[in-house]
Amino acid sequence: MAHVIDNPVLTVEHLSMRFGGLLAVDDLSFMAGRQDITALIGPNGAGKTTVFNCITGFYKPTEGCITALHENGEKFLLERMDDFKIPKIAKVARTFQNIRLFGGMTVLENLMVGQHNPLMIASNYTFGGILGLGGYKRAEKEAIEFAKYWMAQAGLMHRADDAAGDLPYGEQRKLEIARAMCTKPKLLCLDEPAAGLNPRESEELNKLLLFIRNEAATGVLLIEHDMNVVMGISDHIVVLDYGKKIADGTPEEIRNDPSVIAAYLGVPDEEVEEVEQEIDEIEEGASS
Amino acid sequence: MEYFLQQLINGITLGSIYGLIAIGYTMVYGIIGMINFAHGDIFMVSSFIALIVITALGVTVSTGLGMTFLALILVLVSAMVIASVFGWTTERLAYRPLRGSFRLAPLITAIGISIVLQNYIQITQGARVKPLQPLIADGYTLMTRVDANGEFAVQISNMQILIIVVTIVLMTIFSLIIAKTSLGRAQRACEQDRKMASLLGINVDRTISTTFVMGAALAAVAGLMFLLYYGVIDFFIGFIAGVKAFTAAVLGGIGSLPGAMLGGLVIGLIETFWSAYFSVEYKDVAAFSMLAIVLIFLPQGLLGKPEVEKV
Amino acid sequence: MTDTVNSPSRAGRHFDIPKIAKDLVVTALIATAIFGSTIAFRTVSASGGLSLELRFAEAFYVIAAVVFGRLLLWIFFWSKAPGQPAVSVPTGLKQGFRAFGAKFGKVFGPAMLLLALVFPFLPTTDRYLLDLSILILTYIMLGWGLNIVVGLAGLLDLGYVAFYAIGAYSYALLAQYFGFSFWMCLPLAGILAAFWGIILGFPVLRLRGDYLAIVTLAFGEIIRVVLLNWYQFTGGPDGLSGIPRPSFFGIPFNRSEGGFADLFGLDYSSIHRIIFMYFLILVLALITNFVTNRLRRLPIGRAWEALREDEIACRSLGLNTTSVKLTAFAIGAMFAGFAGSFFATRQGFISPESFTFIESALILAIVVLGGMGSQVGVVIASIAMIGGFELFREAEQYRMLIFGLAMVVIMIWRPRGLISTRIPSIFLKERKAVSADMVAQGEGH
Structure with a gap:
């Protein structure tokens, strides 16, 4: 029942990750479409974050193949790359479940660090920059403009000069996404972006993610428990349980998949209808 | 072969002293995650206290065996008690006010305390080295070899036996304290999660103070042993012994008691063998290079738990 | 509270x-x-x-x-009723202080610079004060250099003095063996120190926090022990003497015809060279400050600070943290190398005794007391510590004791250092200082 994707930005094939005796991810294969929002869902401990850490190079998988594909046909085997090269060369960026911002630096500075690599080249690896050559000044101006663009999208314009650590939780989440977008990724991996957000913030997040998919032409892969976000904006859902894939398809298909409802929601049969109804309501809310 | 054996004995003796100091570093680092830079100087202070008490009691090599034994116990106890007071006081004055504060702050105060202790002893006891006549003479000849170069005897002195035995006994006692008593349990709890430990009713401040006291008491044992073994002390012995003992603690795996002992032995052996076979001048270089090599290739130390990077 | x-x-x-x-x-x-x-x-x-x-x-x-x-x-102090502050400062006064502090901060730098420029020519300045200010400026420069490593990149380096020693010995040995002049040796000393920074840094920079501290301490000691024992090359504990004094860009400071005094129509005085030394170290220190401030506004400087804040986040944004750390280490070492060759030429004699751990501790204390990452803080801390140290010159025996006590007391009084706020490197509308509570502490968390 694998979902058909003709233009993937990421393919994961036979991925396994073992920690000592625990098989956290077990022979997982899936794809994420270039213009899709793909959600990776599953109960706690299903191995979702482990999959993320494998994709973004923080763990080296025990087995399997993770490939990032660019439009021009270039392929990058992520499991063989150093973690910092994955955002730099393969253009796969990520955020973290427990937000990791540069708390003592301002919002603008955070976004400038996101553009480190191109700026580094523009400053001739610091040598040109320190002499004040013109090329760097221009590049810096462009970088500030780009940062402003993403600040505007994330609604952080009024916060530009505030320390990231001073922002409220919801804004920190959005800043982390904006910062990841400053690396100009082809695929953005978000680890529970809606966790801890109130409904209004969650709604804003949905808009931001849709903008990233539609306007920035970046594929999104997200882990999420918030069904409002998952059902509302995903094009494609992969369901994990105990490290194994148990379902893969459109939100429609997933919602009607009895094994997902049973395994993932872990609710007795009589409550399934109730949950379905809830999902329906959310769906309606999102489409209206 | 005989020469090797002799160096092995010397190395184990030196390693026991390093190990005893290293325990203080490893316990404090384990519980509050700071390098107690002044610990080496507590060791130095305690060796001076031991010297004072020995002089006051008038023990010499001609004192009878039984009396020497009793006197040494008295020296040991008083050195341990006073060193504990030093340890407790430094923690109370210089580290506790900074708990939960900026991470580098206690390191700087520790360096400050180290400077204070060194200069305090220099002022009160004088800058010159203090020699002590050996109190425990004799030993056993394990084997002798006679060849063209003359005679070479492998010896173990009574002093070396004493050091090794005392170290083993104290190690056992302290390991039991950590493993079996409620105090040890509290220490391990604080090591894991200080906030949670305090929520569960553990007096964290007191536990940390006790840790400093225990470390200082063991450093005092090392101080006495050092004094008796080498017979010369000055106000500066704490620094280099401290750095080497910390090296030992890291080498063994920080936070691990047996690790500290093992690390101490390894450092002691490396230093002794390096001096014996290569050059005395570069023995410190050998010990420090060992530290760098171990940390690079085995960052968790020999017996430490590997640190998992949480993302 | x-x-x-x-x-x-x-x-x-x-x-x-x-x-x-x-x-x-x-x-x-x-x-x-x-x-x-x-x-x-x-x-x-x-x-x-x-x-x-x-x-x-x-x-x-x-x-x-x-x-x-x-x-x-x-x-x-402790006789307050429960819930009452022991000594209460009215809020208005506090705000006044803060406003004053902000204003003071703006004029402090230029005012100090002006003072530094005219200082040698003030009537009250004698040779002793000049020597003392040269010493203070040397520590300011070292403090600024170490600030890059500890304050910006958040890497705890306890062996910084090793690079100072490398700079000093580089100059002394290059002058002795090849007869190089000071002006030739100065950049070479910096490059050599940076080179050693990279060599030493490469294997150890993956270590975290305190481990890094102890390994750098070990390296500092290794370098000192080698200097102490390599008689043929470094003179061992006797050190190297007869290190050539710098010339005024080729014009020597002596009584001879064509000497500095003769050429500029002045009466010969030994103070000329001291004044020249003063300006030399002032310029070197200002270069250090200028370069550091410039680097902070470049991607590399921001990467350093980002590294201090969160290393994992850095890697997730494509920063090669190893090279970021190495550059911080190497540039910090380079400035120590410059300062070292200045030290050698000023003293005319160097020995391993000048490069003990206590020097590293002193420089680190200057950085931490000043407030990590704060350039002005380093200046204040250097003046306070080196100047204060000098005040107790009479009480020779007691001054190290007092120095140690002062370190403890000041740290407890201000654990974050004297100037603890961080100034952003870039801003859109307004440059708002970031409070110390937000700023991370670097490696080890």
Whole structure:
């Protein structure tokens, strides 16, 4: 029942990750479409974050193949790359479940660090920059403009000069996404972006993610428990349980998949209808 | 072969002293995650206290065996008690006010305390080295070899036996304290999660103070042993012994008691063998290079738990 | 806690006599254990072994002083009623202070610079003061150099003095063996120190926090031990002497015809060279400051600070953290190398004794006391520490003791250093200082 994707930005094939005796991810294969929002869902401990850490190079998988594909046909085997090269060369960026911002630096500075690599080249690896050559000044101006663009999208314009650590939780989440977008990724991996957000913030997040998919032409892969976000904006859902894939398809298909409802929601049969109804309501809310 | 054996004995003796100091570093680092830079100087202070008490009691090599034994116990106890007071006081004055504060702050105060202790002893006891006549003479000849170069005897002195035995006994006692008593349990709890430990009713401040006291008491044992073994002390012995003992603690795996002992032995052996076979001048270089090599290739130390990077 | 509103009906001083008495007894016991043991008895070498010199009176005075001091603390500081601050500062005054501080901060830099420029020509400046300010400027430069490593990149380096030593010995040896001039050696010394920074840094920079600290300390000691024992090359403990003095860009400072005094139509005076030295180190220090400030605004500087804040986030944004750390280490080492070759040429003599761990600790203390990452803080801390150290010149024996105590007291008073706010490297509308609570502490968290 694998979902058909003709233009993937990421393919994961036979991925396994073992920690000592625990098989956290077990022979997982899936794809994420270039213009899709793909959600990776599953109960706690299903191995979702482990999959993320494998994709973004923080763990080296025990087995399997993770490939990032660019439009021009270039392929990058992520499991063989150093973690910092994955955002730099393969253009796969990520955020973290427990937000990791540069708390003592301002919002603008955070976004400038996101553009480190191109700026580094523009400053001739610091040598040109320190002499004040013109090329760097221009590049810096462009970088500030780009940062402003993403600040505007994330609604952080009024916060530009505030320390990231001073922002409220919801804004920190959005800043982390904006910062990841400053690396100009082809695929953005978000680890529970809606966790801890109130409904209004969650709604804003949905808009931001849709903008990233539609306007920035970046594929999104997200882990999420918030069904409002998952059902509302995903094009494609992969369901994990105990490290194994148990379902893969459109939100429609997933919602009607009895094994997902049973395994993932872990609710007795009589409550399934109730949950379905809830999902329906959310769906309606999102489409209206 | 005989020469090797002799160096092995010397190395184990030196390693026991390093190990005893290293325990203080490893316990404090384990519980509050700071390098107690002044610990080496507590060791130095305690060796001076031991010297004072020995002089006051008038023990010499001609004192009878039984009396020497009793006197040494008295020296040991008083050195341990006073060193504990030093340890407790430094923690109370210089580290506790900074708990939960900026991470580098206690390191700087520790360096400050180290400077204070060194200069305090220099002022009160004088800058010159203090020699002590050996109190425990004799030993056993394990084997002798006679060849063209003359005679070479492998010896173990009574002093070396004493050091090794005392170290083993104290190690056992302290390991039991950590493993079996409620105090040890509290220490391990604080090591894991200080906030949670305090929520569960553990007096964290007191536990940390006790840790400093225990470390200082063991450093005092090392101080006495050092004094008796080498017979010369000055106000500066704490620094280099401290750095080497910390090296030992890291080498063994920080936070691990047996690790500290093992690390101490390894450092002691490396230093002794390096001096014996290569050059005395570069023995410190050998010990420090060992530290760098171990940390690079085995960052968790020999017996430490590997640190998992949480993302 | 001292922020609580100062209520008009403030309770008077509140004495809990039994508690105080108990505390004083405990204090007396502890002081007796500490001072009674080490002051009252002094071991002295006598014929036929050691003997004890008894000094009960001195010990008693010290113990009494400690107990009395504690009593004073109880009376004046700890005698508050529960919930009341011991010493309350009105909020208005506090804000006033803060506003003053902000204004002061803006003019402090330029004012200090102006003072530094005219200082040698002030009528009150004599040779002693000039020498002292050269020393202070050397530490300011070292502090600024170390600030890159510790303050910006958050890497704890306890062996910084090694690079200072490498710079000094590079100059001395290059001058001795190849007859290179100071101006040729200065960049070479910096490059060599940076090179060693990279060599030493490469294997160890993956270590975290305190491990890095202890390995850098070990490296510092290794370099010192090698300098101490490599007689043929470094002169061992005797050091190297006869290091050539710098010339005024080729014009020597001497009485000869064509010397500095002759050429500029001045009467010869040995102070000319000292003044020249003063400006030399001032310029070197200002270059350090300029380059650091410039680097902070470049991607590499922002990467350093980002590294201090969160290394994992850095890697997730495509920063090669190893090279980021290495550049911080190497550039910090380079400035130490410059300072080292200046030190060699100023002293004319160097030996391993000048490069002990205590120097590293002193430089680190300057950085931390000043407030990590703050350039102005380093200046204030250097003046306070080196100048303060000099004040106790008379009390030779006691000055290191007082110095150590001061380190402890200042750290407890201001754990974040004197200037703890961070100034952003870039801004859109307004440059707002970031409060110290937000700024991370670097490696080890």
